Structures are given as C-alpha cells and as structure tokens.
Amino acid sequence: MKFAVISDTHYLSDSMLCPGAPEDARLKKKINCAVFRSLAKTDAFDTVLITGDLTDAGDEASHREYIELLREVKESGKHVYVLTATHDFQFSRSYAMKKGWPVSYQAHPWNLAWFDKDHFDYRSITAKPEGLSDAECVPPLVKPCTPEQLWELYAEFGRDQAFSEFAPDYSYCVKLEEKIWCLMLNNNFRDVDPMNNMSPSYSPGCLRWIEETVREARAEGAFIFACTHHPLVPPVPAYKLGGGDRNMRRAYVAHMLADLGIPLVFSGHTHFADVGFARSDRGNLLCDITTPGLASLQKKNVRYGYHRDSVLCAELRFFLAMGYSLC
Numbered sequence: 214m215k216f217a218v219i220s221d222t223h224y225l226s227d228s229m230l231c232p233g234a235p236e237d238a239r240l241k242k243k244i245n246c247a248v249f250r251s252l253a254k255t256d257a258f259d260t261v262l263i264t265g266d267l268t269d270a271g272d273e274a275s276h277r278e279y280i281e282l283l284r285e286v287k288e289s290g291k292h293v294y295v296l297t298a299t300h301d302f303q304f305s306r307s308y309a310m311k312k313g314w315p316v317s318y319q320a321h322p323w324n325l326a327w328f329d330k331d332h333f334d335y336r337s338i339t340a341k342p343e344g345l346s347d348a349e350c351v352p353p354l355v356k357p358c359t360p361e362q363l364w365e366l367y368a369e370f371g372r373d374q375a376f377s378e379f380a381p382d383y384s385y386c387v388k389l390e391e392k393i394w395c396l397m398l399n400n401n402f403r404d405v406d407p408m409n410n411m412s413p414s415y416s417p418g419c420l421r422w423i424e425e426t427v428r429e430a431r432a433e434g435a436f437i438f439a440c441t442h443h444p445l446v447p448p449v450p451a452y453k454l455g456g457g458d459r460n461m462r463r464a465y466v467a468h469m470l471a472d473l474g475i476p477l478v479f480s481g482h483t484h485f486a487d488v489g490f491a492r493s494d495r496g497n498l499l500c501d502i503t504t505p506g507l508a509s510l511q512k513k514n515v516r517y518g519y520h521r522d523s524v525l526c527a528e529l530r531f532f533l534a535m536g537y538s539l540c
Contacts, residue, residue: 214390216260217252218440220481221506223300224268224282225312226275229355234313241269241508242278248507249282253289260389261291262397264481264504265298265442270309271357276301276366283370294371294387296397297363298442298482308354371397377429379422382415386426386437394430396423396439396475415466427474438477439470445478446489446501467501468493479504 225241252261268275287293358366364383372378375385383399400415415423430437445467470478471493477500484506491499 214260214393215258216262216389217258218262218264218479218502218504219248219507220264220442220479220504221266221484221508222248222263222268222279223266223506223508224275224279225270226272226278228274229270229272229311231311231313231353238269238312244508245279245282249286252291253286259291261286261293262395262440262479263293263295264440264479265296265399266300266481266506267295267297268301269508270312270355271300271302272309272355273358273362274355276358276363280366280370287370292374292387292389294374294395294397294440295367296371296399296440296442297360297367297383298399301363302357302360309357311353311355314352377422377426379419382419384419384422388435392433392435394426394435394437396426396437398423398439398441400441400443420469423470423475424473431474437475438479439475440479442480443482444480444487444489444501444503445470445499446487446491446503448483448485448487448489448503464491467491467499468497471495471497471499476500478502481506 222245223241224245225238227239227242230238267279283293283295360383364372364380371387372385374387376388378385384397386394386396388394398415398419427437443463445463447463467478468491471491472495474497476498479502481504483503485503486505487501487503489501489503491501493499
C-alpha cells in the first residue's frame with residue numbers, strides 16, 4: 214500500500230475574487246487543479262489523505278468546486294480521505310469577505326466574535342479609498358459553510374467509508390488495508406468559539422472513542438495511526454509562542470495519544486515540512502510528520518506551480534519514522 218499526504222490546499226474559487234485580486238489568489242485554484250489532476254493520473258499511490266484547510270475562506274462555492282477535483286481523483290480508482298479545518302468554516306464566523314476587495318481595513322471582521330453582516334457597521338472598520346462612493350465601501354460578503362454542512366458535504370471522502378465514527382467531533386476511522394487503520398481526527402470544532410480554552414483539543418467523548426478504537430485495533434492485530442490538522446510536536450521553537458491552549462495543548466495531547474498506542478500522526482497547519490518526536494512520561498514515543506502547505510507560494514516556487522515537497526510520498530516517511538522510533 215502506498216499513500217500520499219497533503220495539507221493546506223487553500224482552494225479558492227474564482228467567484229470569491231473581486232476585480233483586481235492579486236495573482237497569487239488566482240494561482241491557488243490553478244495549483245490545486247494541476248496537482249489533483251496529476252494525482253488522478255499517477256499510479257505512485259492508491260490513497261490520498263488530506264489534513265485540513267481544504268479551502269481558503271470556507272465559502273460554499275470553493276468547497277463544491279474542490280469536491281469536484283476530489284471526485285476526479287476518486288474516479289481514477291483511488292481512495293480519498295479528508296479532514297476539514299478552521300479555514301474551511303472561517304473560524305465559525307458568520308460571513309467572510311471576498312479576496313482582493315480594494316479597501317484598507319483597520320480590523321478584520323472575521324477576527325471579531327460572531328461577525329454578522331446584518332448587525333455590523335462596516336464603515337467603522339474601513340478606510341474609504343479615494344474614488345469609491347459610500348455604497349462601494351460596503352465589501353462583498355459570502356456566507357461560509359458550517360461544520361455540520363462540511364460533515365455532510367465531504368461524507369463521500371471518508372465518512373461513508375468509515376467503519377467507525379465520532380460524529381459530535383466530525384472524526385472517523387478507516388481501514389487503508391485490513392491491518393492498517395487510520396484515525397482522521399478533527400480537532401477544530403470542539404466549540405464554536407475557537408478561543409475557548411477547550412479548543413482546539415479533543416472532547417472527552419472523542420478521547421474515549423479514540424481509546425476504544427485503538428483497543429479494537431490491538432485486538433485485530435492492526436497497526437493504527439492518525440491524521441489531524443494542528444501539529445502535536447512544535448516544528449520550530451517559535452511555534453510555542455502561540456500558546457498551548459491555542460495550539461491544541463500539544464504536549465498533553467501528544468503524550469496522551471502515545472500512551473493510547475498511536476505512534477504516528479500526520480499533521481499540517483504550519484505550511485512547511487517537519488518530523489518531530491514526543492515521548493510521554495511512560496516512555497511511549499509519538500512521531501508527528503508535519504506536511505507543508507500545497508498552495509503556499511513563494512516567488513522561487515511559482516515557476517514550478519507548487520512546492521516540490523508539498524505532496525509527501527508517505528510510504529518513505531512512514532518507514533523512516535517507524536524505523537527511527539524503534540532504535
């Protein structure tokens with residue numbers, strides 16, 4: 214079995230772009246289309262795992278276009294399993310703004326709790342640019358998907374194939390092979406407000422479900438690993454500045470999963486590659502492989518369309534990680 218791991222594709226529909234939107238916003242769609250059509254044609258792997266931030270703004274148009282790309286891969290005979298993350302519902306805010314709107318913002322509405330277009334004064338946060346009328350200063354808005362909508366929209370890419378799921382946390386488990394199981398753990402929807410001190414960790418109910426699934430894997434003699442969005446092991450020292458609560462209570466969750474019997478996790482979020490290890494107080498080791506962002510553009514990478522390391526051949530990293538952990 215061979216599988217690829219992708220993260221942070223940040224797909225953006227052309228319908229979300231305003232006139233004059235920067236070229237890098239347009240490139241996100243082009244990159245995704247090129248990569249997924251390449252995945253559909255290749256025989257290098259038979260399974261694709263995607264660890265969240267599928268779209269850039271969480272709007273329904275982008276999600277529906279993205280799903281059509283996933284279907285192309287699926288129709289080529291491959292299995293596709295996805296997680297959704299914070300960008301896919303824009304931190305549960307009520308509305309998102311279209312990219313490229315030519316207004317200089319003094320604050321970003323999606324950073325304000327419960328942003329609502331019907332009860333918000335846009336002019337209090339915008340600086341009117343020269344040449345625009347008062348009416349033109351009202352930015353175009355799009356309502357993002359809710360977590361519940363995402364659970365239904367992406368059902369054919371994981372949930373329908375799952376032999377076990379924990380619907381309250383939008384998580385599930387699939388069998389890549391009879392003896393190789395993958396937990397797709399959604400850590401972004403614990404509470405509607407992402408700044409809640411329990412977010413974005415796993416709920417007690419989800420943790421019990423994880424433990425039960427790991428116990429079942431042991432009974433079946435299966436190897437079990439996991440995918441989630443936020444790294445459990447800080448890929449760089451500066452990542453700790455985000456705070457433990459905000460970044461999934463990393464050490465606590467990493468040690469807990471290691472003690473449950475999960476030695477390997479694939480994550481994303483940071484937009485660059487890293488392999489990190491965490492050892493619990495009981496001596497159990499967890500390897501966290503952070504996958505770079507597919508559509509994270511730098512000038513030196515635009516020539517190639519996407520970062521050459523954005524699609525990981527997980528087969529190689531899987532055995533490197535496991536071999537290291539056994540030393």
